[in-house]
Amino acid sequence: MHYWKLLALIFVPCLIAQEPAFTPGGRGGPNQGDKGITAAIAGAKEDPAAFERGAKAYAANCGGCHGATGRGSVGAPDLVRSLLVLDDEKGILIAPVLRNGRPDEGMPKPNLSEEQIADIVAWLHVQTYSAGHRSTYAFMDVLTGDAKKGEAYFNATCKGCHSATGDLKGIGARYDAFALQARWLQPRGGRGGRGGASPSSNKPVTVTVTLSSGEKISGTLDRVDDFSVSLRDSRSDYHSFTRDGATPKVEINDPMKPHTDLLGKYTDPDIHNMTAYLVTLK
Amino acid sequence: MRFLPFFITLASFAQGLTPAALLKPTPDSWPTFNGDYSGRRFSPLAQINASNVHTLSLAWATRFTAGGAGGRGGLSIKSTPLLVNGILYFTSPNNVWAADARTGRELWHYQYPPNTGSTIGNRGVGMYGNWLYFETPDSNLVSLDASTGKQRWKVSIADPKLDYTSTVAPVVVGNHIIVGIGGDHLDNPGFLQSRDPETGALQWKWWTTPRKGEPNMDTWPDEYSSAHGTGQAWIPGTYDPELNLYIVGTGNPNPVMAEKSRKGDNLYTCSIVAINPDTGKLAWYFQPSPHDVHDWDAVETPILFDGVIDGKPRKLVAQASRNGYFFVLDRVTGKNLVTKPFIETVNWAKGIDAKGQPIADPKKFPTTDGVLVSPSSNGATNWPAPSFDPETGLFYVGTSRSYSMFYLTDTDDHPEGWGGLDSGAGNDGNALLAIDYKTGNTVWRHDWPSGNGVVHNLSTAGKLLFTSNGNNFIAFHAATGKILWHASLMAAPSAGSITYMVDGKQYVLVAASDSLYAFTVNQPAK
Numbered sequence: 001m002h003y004w005k006l007l008a009l010i011f012v013p014c015l016i017a018q019e020p021a022f023t024p025g026g027r028g029g030p031n032q033g034d035k036g037i038t039a040a041i042a043g044a045k046e047d048p049a050a051f052e053r054g055a056k057a058y059a060a061n062c063g064g065c066h067g068a069t070g071r072g073s074v075g076a077p078d079l080v081r082s083l084l085v086l087d088d089e090k091g092i093l094i095a096p097v098l099r100n101g102r103p104d105e106g107m108p109k110p111n112l113s114e115e116q117i118a119d120i121v122a123w124l125h126v127q128t129y130s131a132g133h134r135s136t137y138a139f140m141d142v143l144t145g146d147a148k149k150g151e152a153y154f155n156a157t158c159k160g161c162h163s164a165t166g167d168l169k170g171i172g173a174r175y176d177a178f179a180l181q182a183r184w185l186q187p188r189g190g191r192g193g194r195g196g197a198s199p200s201s202n203k204p205v206t207v208t209v210t211l212s213s214g215e216k217i218s219g220t221l222d223r224v225d226d227f228s229v230s231l232r233d234s235r236s237d238y239h240s241f242t243r244d245g246a247t248p249k250v251e252i253n254d255p256m257k258p259h260t261d262l263l264g265k266y267t268d269p270d271i272h273n274m275t276a277y278l279v280t281l282k
Numbered sequence: 283m284r285f286l287p288f289f290i291t292l293a294s295f296a297q298g299l300t301p302a303a304l305l306k307p308t309p310d311s312w313p314t315f316n317g318d319y320s321g322r323r324f325s326p327l328a329q330i331n332a333s334n335v336h337t338l339s340l341a342w343a344t345r346f347t348a349g350g351a352g353g354r355g356g357l358s359i360k361s362t363p364l365l366v367n368g369i370l371y372f373t374s375p376n377n378v379w380a381a382d383a384r385t386g387r388e389l390w391h392y393q394y395p396p397n398t399g400s401t402i403g404n405r406g407v408g409m410y411g412n413w414l415y416f417e418t419p420d421s422n423l424v425s426l427d428a429s430t431g432k433q434r435w436k437v438s439i440a441d442p443k444l445d446y447t448s449t450v451a452p453v454v455v456g457n458h459i460i461v462g463i464g465g466d467h468l469d470n471p472g473f474l475q476s477r478d479p480e481t482g483a484l485q486w487k488w489w490t491t492p493r494k495g496e497p498n499m500d501t502w503p504d505e506y507s508s509a510h511g512t513g514q515a516w517i518p519g520t521y522d523p524e525l526n527l528y529i530v531g532t533g534n535p536n537p538v539m540a541e542k543s544r545k546g547d548n549l550y551t552c553s554i555v556a557i558n559p560d561t562g563k564l565a566w567y568f569q570p571s572p573h574d575v576h577d578w579d580a581v582e583t584p585i586l587f588d589g590v591i592d593g594k595p596r597k598l599v600a601q602a603s604r605n606g607y608f609f610v611l612d613r614v615t616g617k618n619l620v621t622k623p624f625i626e627t628v629n630w631a632k633g634i635d636a637k638g639q640p641i642a643d644p645k646k647f648p649t650t651d652g653v654l655v656s657p658s659s660n661g662a663t664n665w666p667a668p669s670f671d672p673e674t675g676l677f678y679v680g681t682s683r684s685y686s687m688f689y690l691t692d693t694d695d696h697p698e699g700w701g702g703l704d705s706g707a708g709n710d711g712n713a714l715l716a717i718d719y720k721t722g723n724t725v726w727r728h729d730w731p732s733g734n735g736v737v738h739n740l741s742t743a744g745k746l747l748f749t750s751n752g753n754n755f756i757a758f759h760a761a762t763g764k765i766l767w768h769a770s771l772m773a774a775p776s777a778g779s780i781t782y783m784v785d786g787k788q789y790v791l792v793a794a795s796d797s798l799y800a801f802t803v804n805q806p807a808k
Contacts, residue, residue, distance in 0.1 A: 071696040080698055081469055081510060086443045131699040132445060132467040137691040139703065140650040181652065185687065186708040224731045225752050227768055245765075252731070260708050263685045264627055268645070268653045271687075 035138035040130035046122040054123030057116045091121040150277025172279040181275040203255040210249040298412035310783035312365040315451040321520035321585040323669040329788035331744030341802040344386035359793035361406030365782040375401035390431035400447040408452035410479045417448035437482035444470040455559040462515035469510040469536040486562030501547040512536035513551030517581040527556040533579035539648040540701025547572040552580040566616030570603040577659040578605040602679040604661030622722025627656035627683045648688035648702045658686035659704045667778035671741035676716040680737040683710035726763035738778040750775040
């Protein structure tokens with residue numbers, strides 16, 4: 001049993017990219033635990049100290065041919081995509097190669113202790129785990145925009161609903177930059193992506209149902225499809241109606257709709273500038 | 283005597299399903315993934331029709347149990363059932379069932395042993411004679427006896443250590459069992475294989491990316507990047523018996539979002555390819571997404587039909603692709619005839635080239651600080667089945683006007699795996715579209731008030747289009763887009779619906795999560 005693969009099945013919600021995973025908030029997003037190499041070490045179930053020692057031993061003995069990140073170079077194979085490495089458990093396959101080299105294929109016999117071999121094995125397992133598991137991927141640098149331009153954009157576009165000294169006061173302190181960018185773009189949280197913002201408690205969607213008698217019932221939308229609509233009124237009483245085409249009349253008001261409407265209007269610099277501005281609202 | 287009625291019917295189907303019968307399936311059956319080779323998911327049955335569909339009612343519903351890992355998050359039937367001689371055959375990962383199409387009663391249940399393959403989904407079985415063919419999460423092809431569900435043999439089609447996983451419903455063409463695979467986390471090579479129906483032996487293998495000395499190697503920087511370029515064909519293709527071409531879509535290139543090490547068009551990823559099923563040789567290709575960086579697999583069913591474009595009768599193939607564009611090709615040559623976006627929010631292309639392929643805008647390639655792209659990585663549509671109705675001339679597809687931020691996370695000169703992340707940024711709405719194949723224009727649309735829009739479709743000669751929204755299974759008038767009937771199920775439909783006739787009665791069958799539901803008109807028009 002490959003424990004890291006078993007773990008992958010348990011902890012990684014989506015192993016292959018085929019299908020939408022219709023989970024709010026996406027995967028591997030900001031503020032969801034450790035990322036990068038720390039997550040890969042944990043995911044691969046390797047000892048962090050062995051990994052650290054392995055990194056040094058690899059760099060000193062292997063990196064010259066196989067590349068600093070193990071991804072190969074001319075004449076030396078990519079170890080991260082290596083079947084032997086992928087098939088390995090606890091060094092059973094890798095260790096003989098590290099002990100003896102592969103003279104017939106041009107790999108000299110390295111001079112490594114058994115401890116160093118075990119450490120390099122740990123380092124290699126973390127590399128393959130890291131490449132193959134999006135849950136470990138770390139965002140890099142989102143603060144590339146111009147805060148001044150972001151402020152101007154904010155004043156021109158967002159001030160109808162938001163205030164830097166009111167509802168958004170301190171927002172730059174509440175989220176890291178990636179979470180903030182995801183959240184201001186889509187406050188309800190994205191769907192189906194891989195790294196979206198977490199769902200939030202924003203203003204609810206409201207609905208008004210006008211019966212054929214003219215009576216209007218309004219409240220917080222509970223559920224709507226082509227065949228029924230239900231809501232909770234201001235006393236939290238539940239109302240449910242059968243829909244038949246345009247009867248009864250159903251009017252839905254989503255206070256977050258301006259965010260969705262703006263998606264087709266932003267340029268990418270607008271987005272980066274806005275994020276650069278919003279992080280300054282400490 | 284649970285199996286007695288089944289054994290009584292044995293004599294009538296001992297001959298099973300001949301490859302010749304697949305060329306002209308009887309109208310009462312559903313013997314392949316798409317019902318027939320064309321991929322239209324159009325049934326000539328009309329006992330259930332626009333005049334009486336309002337009386338459509340439940341004939342039976344059956345819940346099935348897997349007794350093991352039948353799919354992530356519980357048993358989910360994502361397979362299109364086959365219906366042959368009154369028996370339904372359907373799957374979930376690691377599981378195959380046979381059930382009586384008249385009653386929904388389980389006849390047998392085959393369980394594949396526990397393994398480490400991904401249980402994201404399984405699209406169903408293929409049938410040849412009295413044998414069924416089934417792909418497993420750990421990439422074996424299993425042959426079962428359709429009468430008993432007993433395993434005949436299994437053969438490995440890919441190494442699961444490379445994180446391959448297999449979900450495809452095998453396609454039977456003559457004496458070929460055509461299989462594909464999935465998995466794109468470790469830059470593993472993509473391929474199609476043809477297997478011998480009796481032994482499982484390999485007949486041919488077609489790599490989805492070129493190897494040394496082959497044409498179009500120059501769409502990759504080098505042999506190594508091509509060999510690790512992926513392009514998995516994870517949805518069954520369609521087949522034109524006259525041209526003897528198997529036409530199938532391929533998936534995204536790898537590394538998925540980090541394109542630095544794979545400059546070029548990256549053929550034949552994100553492509554529609556036509557393969558000779560006897561030789562495994564490529565006849566033509568068309569690439570919906572040259573140099574994809576957004577995970578937009580072009581695996582959506584390429585539907586075959588004949589039509590008239592520019593006054594000329596033509597043999598056509600059409601695809602509503604995950605990247606948001608609708609394409610119509612001449613399927614004799616692969617030459618493009620129509621290219622048109624089918625969602626309004628598409629923002630990733632600079633234009634259309636002379637071949638009819640969208641030109642990717644490098645400004646929308648993933649960056650470390652993110653770019654906003656529509657559609658999202660899940661696409662404007664996805665694997666759920668489209669349908670083409672030859673009587674209305676309309677192509678039906680479930681769509682989503684979605685957005686994602688695409689981030690680059692691997693800036694190494696040799697990125698690997700995904701090399702990036704995407705973050706859902708919202709959705710401008712979901713709609714069912716009926717598209718005129720001649721122009722790509724939407725003739726009618728239905729905007730959903732809620733729920734997922736990327737859903738399965740089935741059209742019939744009863745002037746009906748069956749689809750779903752949330753838990754609702756819905757019949758539309760195929761020509762007008764008016765809703766005529768619906769039923770709310772216990773879960774959202776999870777696979778393409780089918781229709782069939784047994785004992786003179788037409789059924790419409792749909793899988794939703796762990797259950798099958800069969801509907802009939804109980805008071806046929808006199």
